[in-house]
Amino acid sequence: MARASSPNSQATQFFIVYGDTVLDGSTGGYTVVGKVTSGLPSLEKNITDKGLTAVSGANDGSPKVATTITSATIK
Structure with missing residues (x-):
């Protein structure tokens, strides 16, 4: 889940990361909610x-x- 700098801004936007990446925490951070296990x-x-x-x-x-x-x- 993505969020802005506000700690209460997590909502409905999320990302499927399918390769090597760096998630920049300076913009509020991200919460990992799972992983792709098939497909x-x-x-x-x-x-x-x-x-x-x-x-x-x-x-x-x-x-x-x-x-x-x-x-x-x-x-």
């Missing part, structure tokens, strides 16, 4: 390999392929 090759082939709608030239943003998460399991 990663399909995610990469059908969504992430198609590219991102970059924000201000950054190497991040929403997927170019419309994406809906239909289920998740929390144990």
Whole structure:
């Protein structure tokens, strides 16, 4: 879960990190809520390999392929 500098700002924005990355804590930090345990090759082939709608030239943003998460399991 992402948040801004306010400690009470965690809401509905989250990220699926599928490769090596550094999460910058200077902007409020992140909370890890789980891990991908299956389907990663399909995610990469059908969504992430198609590219991102970059924000201000950054190497991040929403997927170019419309994406809906239909289920998740929390144990």
